[in-house]
Amino acid sequence: MRQAGRSLPEYREIRAGVGMLESCFNPELVCEITMQPVRRHGVDAAILFSDIVVPLKAAGIDLDIVAGVGPVVASPIRSAADVERLPRLDPTQVDAVSSAVRLLTAELGETALIGFAGAPFTLASYLVEGGPSRHHDRTKSLMHNDPQTWHALLGALTDITITFLQVQIEAGVDAVQLFDSWAGALSLADYRSFVMPHSQRVFEAVQSAGIPRIHFGVGTGELLGAMGEVGADVVGVDWRVPLVEAARRVGPGKALQGNLDPALLLGGWPAVEREVRRVLADADDAIEAGAVGHIFNLGHGVLPDTDPSVLTRVVELVHSL
Numbered sequence: 001m002r003q004a005g006r007s008l009p010e011y012r013e014i015r016a017g018v019g020m021l022e023s024c025f026n027p028e029l030v031c032e033i034t035m036q037p038v039r040r041h042g043v044d045a046a047i048l049f050s051d052i053v054v055p056l057k058a059a060g061i062d063l064d065i066v067a068g069v070g071p072v073v074a075s076p077i078r079s080a081a082d083v084e085r086l087p088r089l090d091p092t093q094v095d096a097v098s099s100a101v102r103l104l105t106a107e108l109g110e111t112a113l114i115g116f117a118g119a120p121f122t123l124a125s126y127l128v129e130g131g132p133s134r135h136h137d138r139t140k141s142l143m144h145n146d147p148q149t150w151h152a153l154l155g156a157l158t159d160i161t162i163t164f165l166q167v168q169i170e171a172g173v174d175a176v177q178l179f180d181s182w183a184g185a186l187s188l189a190d191y192r193s194f195v196m197p198h199s200q201r202v203f204e205a206v207q208s209a210g211i212p213r214i215h216f217g218v219g220t221g222e223l224l225g226a227m228g229e230v231g232a233d234v235v236g237v238d239w240r241v242p243l244v245e246a247a248r249r250v251g252p253g254k255a256l257q258g259n260l261d262p263a264l265l266l267g268g269w270p271a272v273e274r275e276v277r278r279v280l281a282d283a284d285d286a287i288e289a290g291a292v293g294h295i296f297n298l299g300h301g302v303l304p305d306t307d308p309s310v311l312t313r314v315v316e317l318v319h320s321l
């Protein structure tokens with residue numbers, strides 16, 4: 001997502017010579033990179049600098065984040081035997097992440113820190129495909145042709161996700177976000193049968209912490225009702241569905257997050273300002289329609305060519321309205 005609006009050159013300079021994944025296991029570096037958008041743009045919350053594949057790497061799965069590509073897995077998981085061999089995550093394997101969270105909560109003061117994890121389906125897609133995928137074809141093939149192996153895989157990933165979130169919660173994060181970035185590739189029926197029970201288990205496991213739980217996805221217009229049922233307090237909405245319609249689909253009693261199209265930030269300011277104002281006005285309508293609130297955010301991550309000064313102006317504008 002890179003939602004918090006980091007300037008890419010800035011963090012690239014800072015971790016010069018340090019691999020992306022490696023930097024996620026260096027608490028001082030994680031702290032500094034997480035702080036940058038807070039200092040620069042004055043956002044209301046920080047998102048932990050990490051990645052959804054960090055707990056998989058920590059558990060011992062051979063993968064890396066390749067510049068310009070994303071996560072790449074050495075041996076994709078495609079059979080029951082592969083799933084059998086999947087490791088569990090021991091909390092001590094992510095000690096670096098808890099140290100980073102502790103450094104951050106001390107440094108952030110009143111600013112909230114959002115911890116996160118990848119949802120079982122999105123993690124499964126990277127493991128089955130071996131990397132980023134346009135069509136998620138091998139993933140869908142596994143779920144339909146070998147549902148038993150599919151559910152075993154999602155069960156193992158659910159356990160890893162729960163452990164990873166619990167570590168962050170114990171270390172002091174103020175909210176957690178579960179990223180099911182690619183769930184929008186699924187039909188509602190497939191989402192309900194093959195994904196929802198696992199995501200539901202994640203949210204149930206962290207409920208007792210009493211902190212806000214956010215569920216994020218992209219292209220999930222048709223899934224918003226189901227995503228509202230999964231158990232989060234806040235449901236992410238990309239830019240394809242207006243917030244008031246999203247509120248109707250998600251149902252009452254949940255807050256919404258997002259809705260600004262990140263592509264717009266690459267164009268001129270008048271269009272950006274118009275859209276920010278529209279999103280905020282729609283948010284008011286969504287609240288009338290039953291949403292309990294709205295967290296202003298982009299519908300997906302900041303695109304790499306975005307001028308960081310536009311992000312600063314967007315934050316200023318939102319705070320002024």
Ligand code: 1CP
Nearest residue numbers: 001002003004006020048049050051052070132179181301
């Ligand atoms: O601002 C921040 O740095 C936030 C930290 C953050 C988060 C929340 C990163 C750092 N990654 C993520 C989550 C993440 N990672 C998601 C969920 C949100 C989303 O939909 O974007 C996903 C799907 C990933 C997987 C991933 N990691 C991708 C996407 C690949 C694909 O399938 O298209 C990529 C490119 C990465 C690498 C990555 N993670 C984070 C950063 C800053 C980068 C870029 C590294 C680089 O280019 O040097």
